[in-house]
Amino acid sequence: MTRALVAITFAVLAGAPAALAQEGDPERGAILFRQCNSCHVAEPDGPARTGPNLYGVIGRTAGTLEDTRYSPAMREAGENGLVWTQESLDGFLQDPRGYMPGSRMSFRGMRDLQDRMDVIAFLTGDAPMVHSAGIERISADILAMEGDVEYGRYLSSECVACHSEPGDDEGIPAITGIEQEAFILAMHDYRDGHREHQVMTTVTQRLTNEEIASLAAYFAEPAE
Amino acid sequence: MTLNRRTFLGTTAALAGTLAAPAVLGQSRPRAVVIGGGAGGATAARYIANDSDGAIDVTLIEPARHYYTCFFSNLYIGGFRSIESIGHSYGTLASDYGINVVHDWALAIDRDAKTVALSGGGSVPYDRLVVSPGIDFKEGAVPGWSLATQNAMPHAYKAGSQTELLRAQIAAMPEGGTFAMVAPPNPYRCPPGPYERVSMVAHYLNEHNPTARILIVDPKETFSKQALFQDGWSRHYPGMIERIGPDFGGDRVEVRPDTMEVVIDGQAESVDVCNVIPAQQAGGILHQAGLVENDWATVVPATMTSVMDENIHVLGDSTRQGAMPKSGFSANSQAKVAAMAVRHALTDSRMFPARFSNTCWSLIDTDDGIKVGATYEAGEDRIEAVDTFISQVGESAETRAETYRESLGWYDSITADMFG
Numbered sequence: 001m002t003r004a005l006v007a008i009t010f011a012v013l014a015g016a017p018a019a020l021a022q023e024g025d026p027e028r029g030a031i032l033f034r035q036c037n038s039c040h041v042a043e044p045d046g047p048a049r050t051g052p053n054l055y056g057v058i059g060r061t062a063g064t065l066e067d068t069r070y071s072p073a074m075r076e077a078g079e080n081g082l083v084w085t086q087e088s089l090d091g092f093l094q095d096p097r098g099y100m101p102g103s104r105m106s107f108r109g110m111r112d113l114q115d116r117m118d119v120i121a122f123l124t125g126d127a128p129m130v131h132s133a134g135i136e137r138i139s140a141d142i143l144a145m146e147g148d149v150e151y152g153r154y155l156s157s158e159c160v161a162c163h164s165e166p167g168d169d170e171g172i173p174a175i176t177g178i179e180q181e182a183f184i185l186a187m188h189d190y191r192d193g194h195r196e197h198q199v200m201t202t203v204t205q206r207l208t209n210e211e212i213a214s215l216a217a218y219f220a221e222p223a224e
Numbered sequence: 225m226t227l228n229r230r231t232f233l234g235t236t237a238a239l240a241g242t243l244a245a246p247a248v249l250g251q252s253r254p255r256a257v258v259i260g261g262g263a264g265g266a267t268a269a270r271y272i273a274n275d276s277d278g279a280i281d282v283t284l285i286e287p288a289r290h291y292y293t294c295f296f297s298n299l300y301i302g303g304f305r306s307i308e309s310i311g312h313s314y315g316t317l318a319s320d321y322g323i324n325v326v327h328d329w330a331l332a333i334d335r336d337a338k339t340v341a342l343s344g345g346g347s348v349p350y351d352r353l354v355v356s357p358g359i360d361f362k363e364g365a366v367p368g369w370s371l372a373t374q375n376a377m378p379h380a381y382k383a384g385s386q387t388e389l390l391r392a393q394i395a396a397m398p399e400g401g402t403f404a405m406v407a408p409p410n411p412y413r414c415p416p417g418p419y420e421r422v423s424m425v426a427h428y429l430n431e432h433n434p435t436a437r438i439l440i441v442d443p444k445e446t447f448s449k450q451a452l453f454q455d456g457w458s459r460h461y462p463g464m465i466e467r468i469g470p471d472f473g474g475d476r477v478e479v480r481p482d483t484m485e486v487v488i489d490g491q492a493e494s495v496d497v498c499n500v501i502p503a504q505q506a507g508g509i510l511h512q513a514g515l516v517e518n519d520w521a522t523v524v525p526a527t528m529t530s531v532m533d534e535n536i537h538v539l540g541d542s543t544r545q546g547a548m549p550k551s552g553f554s555a556n557s558q559a560k561v562a563a564m565a566v567r568h569a570l571t572d573s574r575m576f577p578a579r580f581s582n583t584c585w586s587l588i589d590t591d592d593g594i595k596v597g598a599t600y601e602a603g604e605d606r607i608e609a610v611d612t613f614i615s616q617v618g619e620s621a622e623t624r625a626e627t628y629r630e631s632l633g634w635y636d637s638i639t640a641d642m643f644g
């Protein structure tokens with residue numbers, strides 16, 4: 001999408017704040033939200049995962065939830081007055097690292113306007129909306145599985161052919177230093193079809209639960 | 225530690241002397257030697273050195289000081305990359321990984337003595353040898369063409385000066401001229417490579433010489449990602465590209481470099497640029513070492529060792545391994561399995577089941593990228609595919625742009641995975 005088009009989108013939205021929520025389809029948004037779900041829950045008083053609980057995010061000042069790990073960039077943006085509105089969230093979701101350099105969100109962004117409108121509609125929902133975390137899709141035993149770091153290191157050599165080891169996320173997201181639970185959820189989601197990407201769906205098909213745990217244990221180690 | 229050739233050969237000679245009594249040499253580090261610093265060889269050297277934490281002495285023998293990747297060399301032809309951006313040096317492998325990089329040509333492998341003779345004189349002893357020499361062209365594959373005529377009719381299938389030459393010839397084409405490609409028979413390096421090249425030549429001509437035409441002379445009935453390429457060509461370059469398959473003489477072709485003619489089934493046609501990509505075979509050093517049967521070196525999938533010599537691992541384009549395409553991604557993937565097996569043999573480190581994967585991205589036009597890929601495992605005597613995927617005709621422009629952006633990320637990651 002061109003800059004001009006984004007500007008128009010913003011202008012329209014600014015004129016009619018409810019437009020986004022009206023045009024977005026919260027049910028479709030709930031499905032799309034699954035790709036956020038390995039790092040975010042959206043439920044009242046829900047816990048922070050790798051990223052903040054997104055229940056009630058609209059109207060919240062950026063970087064201000066307690067017991068949540070934010071990047072310095074996110075906290076600073078909040079201190080400088082960034083409030084999550086439908087508009088600002090739209091900008092952020094489109095290109096997280098472009099919108100906020102220094103953000104830790106390892107998500108390439110949603111380039112499709114309709115997708116963003118749907119997710120924002122889901123997060124805006126007027127009825128109290130409970131969306132239980134992806135964590136419920138995966139049993140506690142699986143999340144708690146202890147990985148074999150050395151095996152994980154060997155398996156990871158397949159990942160780093162595409163995901164840069166130093167952690168650049170140009171074109172392909174970085175995975176080095178990713179939290180274990182977030183990693184495990186993401187791999188299970190790809191493997192079980194809750195999240196889609198041609199390459200990731202294919203490479204996760206043959207991974208056993210033990211192998212996912214081993215990879216998670218390896219990637220959670222800080223980069224050398 | 226960077227060794228220039230003189231100091232290196234000095235050390236080697238000294239080592240060779242002490243080698244006579246290996247029993248007393250209990251302390252010395254086992255030696256892994258890698259021939260060829262391309263996609264397979266550079267990865268293998270880096271993984272052996274890095275994962276063994278200095279327990280293995282690693283030597284990489286490669287004549288060139290810069291490696292230009294064939295991957296993305298078509299994008300250079302299309303004007304999407306500079307030639308510098310696809311060049312890589314061996315500095316980091318030497319300085320950060322302690323690999324002895326020897327810029328020389330391996331002349332011969334003595335499998336009994338376990339040494340590699342260098343063309344500059346001297347020889348390098350090994351405990352385990354990894355050979356990843358890429359491809360050589362088969363002589364006489366395209367009548368009229370030989371390496372002696374490669375400047376008149378470039379192959380540009382080993383990247384570098386050949387690629388620059390081909391691009392310069394395309395840029396110098398007369399208005400409305402003809403670019404011809406003689407495509408190779410299977411199996412060959414990078415199955416979608418010739419067709420991505422056609423796309424990039426078309427992109428260039430579309431901008432600079434829109435009445436020019438492209439003629440592909442192809443001995444194959446079908447080719448990789450064919451539906452996707454043909455769909456892309458008809459959308460972006462309607463009427464520009466003509467392909468002559470075997471039904472119309474695509475397998476009965478001869479070239480005349482002196483007069484710039486392509487003869488198809490006895491009919492001579494004048495062309496302005498002729499890109500000849502001949503039939504291929506394993507790199508010459510493998511033939512010399514007696515590790516080749518019917519053009520390629522057959523390997524044991526679980527370890528990537530030659531079926532004829534358990535101390536020699538063969539990687540990449542030169543191998544006959546089963547289901548994997550000959551690609552840089554495949555060579556990189558195979559190198560990791562070989563590196564694990566080398567470390568296991570020399571330092572008794574853990575051995576895991578062999579796993580391989582490959583994805584080949586191709587660019588059809590600006591922001592119109594496609595991909596094909598698969599995961600693989602070691603079968604009894606060949607590598608077998610596990611799961612596969614491919615881009616679809618009719619995908620959204622956004623998906624195609626995303627696929628292209630992915631390929632940019634992949635290029636940076638995989639070249640860092642090879643050269644550090």
Ligand SMILES: Cc1cc2nc3c(=O)[nH]c(=O)nc-3n(C[C@H](O)[C@H](O)[C@H](O)COP(=O)(O)OP(=O)(O)OC[C@H]3O[C@@H](n4cnc5c(N)ncnc54)[C@H](O)[C@@H]3O)c2cc1C
Nearest residue numbers: 260262263264294295330357358414540541550551552553
């Ligand atoms: C136009 C084109 C596009 C391509 N695009 C892609 C792509 O997008 N993705 C992809 O994955 N692959 C792609 N490939 C394929 C990829 O380049 C090859 O499959 C890959 O380089 C194979 O690696 P290798 O290690 O077998 O050989 P190479 O990378 O060719 O390395 C061989 C090295 O060995 C050296 N050598 C040879 N003989 C000796 C000797 N006797 N002594 C010392 N050194 C020696 C050579 O100098 C060379 O550096 C493409 C290829 C082409 C031609």
